[in-house]
Amino acid sequence: MKDMFCFQCEQTAKGTGCEVKGVCGKTASTAVWQDKLVGACIGLARAVQKTKATEATDSCIKKALFTTVTNVNFDDESIKIMVDCVEKMKAELDPTAENYDMAKLWDDNEDIRSLKTLILLGIKGVASYAHHAEILGYKDPVVDAFFYKALAAIGTDTAEMGELLTLVLETGTVNLACMALLDKANTETYGTPVPTEVTLTIEKGPFIIITGHDLHDLKLLLEQTKDQGINIYTHGEMLPAHAYPELKKYPQLKGNFGTAWQNQQKEFADVPAPILYTTNCIMPVKDSYADRVFTTDVVQYPSMIHIGKDKDFTPVIEKALALGGYAQDKEMTGINGGKKVMTGFGHGTVLGVADKVIDAVKAGDIKHFFLVGGCDGAKTGRNYYTEFVQQTPKDSIILTLACGKYRFNDLDLGTIGGLPRIMDMGQCNDAYSAIQVAIALAGAFECDINELPLSMVLSWYEQKAVCILLTLLSLGIKNILLGPSLPAFISPNVLNVLVENYNIGPISTPEADLAKLLS
CATH class of the missing domain: 3.40.50.2030 (Rossmann fold)
Structure with missing residues (x-):
């Protein structure tokens, strides 16, 4: 039996699948626990189909699927807790509903496996968008219902290629509705984005780097750093935040730090500031900046400080003040030498x-x-x-x-x-x-x-x-x-x-x- 099997990202080993350790950095143990979490979600979907969904099961499914996206959670203990939570919900709805053994999928007929995997990986992406929308108070019952339908189909032994291909395309249709929901959530909450020039220069003094996708976390951080003398710099997928009027109005939102997520191990080394990870994009943390990493929401990494549901970013703020930032403005550039970018x-x-x-x-x-x-x-x-x-x-x-x-x-x-x-x-x-x-x-x-x-x-x-x-x-x-x-x-x-x-x-x-x- 393989120690693990994972081929959900583009850089998978040998272009076929990671079987010993993930190229992303996750261990075989983490991969197994992520599979158990998905298997438990399939069990919950089976239970829901016999009974009915609740707001709690809707939220749980989305967060659980998001947790298994690449470069989100490397912490086995937190994944185990989530597995227990999903199984408890399942048992309350239908004690007879069984979890699904993901090894059955990985060993299935390659065409069936291919189509089911397209559906599974697709709904993981949809779940991430739905999770962000829900945080802002926006839900779509059609999107929520589809997670159960798709998960149940993945766990079905009698599925045929034709019906699975139809479900693959339905996953795309549902994702369009979900992206529309998140677009509405973001624009109604933060305003319609406007063209904005963003500097790549880091000003002297204390600062915090915030990375990931969650605009709500950024808004909370901006509120909590008012009049603290701390500047905020986006990183990676957080760059577009600069274009939203309700976020632009915070004077401490200064610019963008560095380039894309995969360069973080080099770019974060010895930076005199904390880094807050809000969603996927965390890589195995290097010693050169491990004492400055903070995670929140779905992101967790062993031994790193996790900011819980209270979203009290005081530890991040205190770290920024203690480190002090750069003594002088630090001019940085994009990979082609540019000093500013537009969004x-x-x-x-x-x-x-x-x-x-x-x-x-x-x-x-x-x-x-x-x-x-x-x-x-x-x-x-x-x-x-x-x-x-x-x-x-x-x-x-x-x-x-x-x-x-x-x-x-x-x-x-x-x-x-x-x-x-x-x-x-x-x-x-x-x-x-x-x-x-x-x-x-x-x-x-x-x-x-x-x-x-x-x-x-x-x-x-x-x-x-x-x-x-x-x-x-x-x-x-x-x-x-x-x-x-x-x-x-x-x-x-x-x-x-x-x-x-x-x-x-x-x-x-x-x-x-x-x-x-x-x-």
């Missing part, structure tokens, strides 16, 4: 100037749109995205989102008709914005989305990218290029289905791909 080009902004965009297309000033976005990662080959963007024609617009943008978001590619050629639409969940813009353009030009001069060149790493890909497929969007490698969990037969129906394919070289996309 805030969500659908509210882009559609607000839709007439200018449409006129520019009709006049021939804009000839093509590229959506180049997704996850960044440490695996070699991701410089492809930098080179691709650098080589795009000057009469094209690059829409981007998620942390993949750090490969090129500090480049100055100029403007077209007053519009910047690179438009950062936000976090990974803001793929919703890109979809809304595509739908609006298709409507304006009275054509199908696939007939637009729009190409999607995506990078993936973890499960949020999986659910976004399923959303694009559920909308019938074709000709997507995916990289830096294709998922190990997609079997040859399932890949053939995707190629035949959607013409999805792997990236090759920037030159060859641009020539193909522009032909």
Whole structure:
């Protein structure tokens, strides 16, 4: 029997699966406990189908699935506690409902395993978005109900390829509804994002780095650091926070620290400030900054201080004051040498100037749109995205989102008709914005989305990218290029289905791909 089996992220060992220790850093023990947690969730789903869901089971399922996303939780003890919580809920609803042994899935027929894994990894991504929305008080009963349906199907021994493929696409449809819910939650809570220039320079004095995705945690931190003489710097996927009016109004929200999540072990070394992790993106913590790491919500790491439900960030604040920050302003740059980046080009902004965009297309000033976005990662080959963007024609617009943008978001590619050629639409969940813009353009030009001069060149790493890909497929969007490698969990037969129906394919070289996309 294998010590573990995990192939849910892009960097999985040998491109087939981690069987001894996760490339992400998780141990075999952690992987086993995460599988037990998913198996318990399937048991809870079985119980709910015989009885009924509650607000407590809805919240529990979302948090549990989110906990098993890559680079979220490395702490076995906290996962064990969650397993016990899920099993207690299951027993209260239906003591006869059995948990599912995930080894059955990993050893199943490769095509069935492939489709079930697509569903499982997809709902892990959906759960993360639903969890963020729920924190702000927003829920969708259709989204919540789907978790039970999908989990029950994963645990069914009689599922056939046809019905599983239908459920794969339904996962994408549900994720679109979930991203719409989170978009509503964020904009109604923090306002509609506006284009904002963000500095990469760190001012002298005490500061805190906040990373992850949770805007609510950032808002609480900003409230608690009022008049404390502490500056706040975003990191990774938290960068788009600078564009929200209700967050921009805090003067201590100063800028962005560093680049994408996978560079943290180098960039956080010896930094005279604490780091607060709010969601996924934590890597195995190095000694050079271990005394300055704090986690909250779903993120946990052994021996690191965890901020609980009370969200009292006093320990983080005290650490920032004790460390004192830099003695002088520290000028930092993006990976291409840029000193500032832009964000805030969500659908509210882009559609607000839709007439200018449409006129520019009709006049021939804009000839093509590229959506180049997704996850960044440490695996070699991701410089492809930098080179691709650098080589795009000057009469094209690059829409981007998620942390993949750090490969090129500090480049100055100029403007077209007053519009910047690179438009950062936000976090990974803001793929919703890109979809809304595509739908609006298709409507304006009275054509199908696939007939637009729009190409999607995506990078993936973890499960949020999986659910976004399923959303694009559920909308019938074709000709997507995916990289830096294709998922190990997609079997040859399932890949053939995707190629035949959607013409999805792997990236090759920037030159060859641009020539193909522009032909």
